[in-house]
Amino acid sequence: MAKVLLLGYDLDQPSFRHRMRSLEPALAAEGWQVRCERFPSGRYGLRTWERRALLRWADVVVLHQIKLSALEARLFGAFSRRRVFDFDDAIYVRKPRRLGEAADDSRWRRSKFIATCRFVDEVAAGNAVLAEAARPGARAVTILPTSIEVARYTPTQAPADAAPVIAWIGSPENLVYLQMIRPALAAVAARHAGLRLRVICSAFPDWPEVRVERVLWSEAGEAGALAGAHIGIMPLSDDQWARGKCAFKLLQYMAAALPCVASPIGANTEAVIDGVTGYHAADLRQWEDRLQALIGSAELRARFGAAGLAHVETHYAMAAYRRRYLAVLTRLAATVAAPGTRRG
The missing domain is CATH 3.40.50.2000 (Glycogen Phosphorylase B;)
Incomplete structure (x- = not known):
């Protein structure tokens, strides 16, 4: 043995x-x-x-x-x-x-x-x-x-016509990446009343211009928190450390059939197929435009979400x-x- x-x-x-x-x-x-x-x-x-x-x-x-x-x-x-x-x-x-x-x-x-x-x-x-x-x-x-254990996750159940919920999941030390795209999130929030940024973590940003929904992370609760969202995001900076990251949160989003928007850095470029399972966003203008495109089309979100789920089942099971x-x-x-x- x-x-x-x-x-x-x-x-x-x-x-x-x-x-x-x-x-x-x-x-x-x-x-x-x-x-x-x-x-x-x-x-x-x-x-x-x-x-x-x-x-x-x-x-x-x-x-x-x-x-x-x-x-x-x-x-x-x-x-x-x-x-x-x-x-x-x-x-x-x-x-x-x-x-x-x-x-x-x-x-x-x-x-x-x-x-x-x-x-x-x-x-x-x-x-x-x-x-x-x-x-x-x-x-x-x-x-x-x-x-990822795809079976642990439930495809998103968020109503297509409800106020948009953008999800970010991660550890406190990675909130700095979320801060990078704060202006883009604020611009999108200004155009959509009721938009929520669902942060699933043990620490939370305090942004008056964006409605932050605080969800305390737990292994038992993370799948349910994602199932109530419309879009998943993963911003990164372009440096040696970030280029080596393994894009696990993107796998979580796709397992929940969420369309993704991600910085085109390192493994993010393999996890998210641009224009198929989500979008790449290289700067603040692209972040705003890509989020706006997904918020504005329930059909696009559903199509990208289904493609993402199939992608993660095939390549990251x-x-x-x-x-x-x-x-x-x-x-x-x-x-x-x-x-x-x-x-x-």
Whole structure:
């Protein structure tokens, strides 16, 4: 019976839940033993030494978003058999502190990223941008887009003739992207009495010119909150950090059959097919025009929403993600049992 250890800094973080926890049912069904364990973000070297028995237990260890220095990687390798580096953010740079600033591309951060890519047997990247960053040092790279359990979501039930509801879902630190398009949202709100911006989060903007509907995020309630909206939005800035994002909120919108408007940055350009499942909007004028077009046509919203649902079911379904990830882990575990193939 093969054993896999899924390591992350925070086991409750959305990224870990969507990419690691989501694998547990499929792995268990195939007879794998699975453990999800926290790995400290500090105490370099010592954190690996203290977990040596845990590392020896597993046939395959998956490091989710965890970067190791070259020195710690050698220690980690002494206690582990096969290793996967999984990430769905541009963790080789630091997120900009303010809009308009460049991402912090420090030599230390980049060197740990490269060292980890070289050290593992396989890199599992969330999108093509991240895969390209990993390729110079990696033995093997597989693109495994963060995917979604479509059945958890209900196609939008918002009345077509009701006052428009524009949805944004995300974490507090990403509200800065919503702030970017505040003027466009204000302009659209001025033309449509009753328009609401439904923010599904744990923090909320206070904009007098836009009616913000505050919906406290919960895993149990997010699908229902989206089912009552008309349009989903995902603005982004154009920097190294944003280009590496995996567009998960767009998948959520499409699973709820919502037409989307998104900045044409990174994975957004693959998730939203411009003019088919939604619109790309590169500047404030386009944001205003695209939102206005969708608000003004229930038929267009329905057509884009249906196309988006079909797109996410075809390309981002959780069942396919699990199947492909399981194939990677199975292939690596098989080499552990083969004579003379154990490394580290």
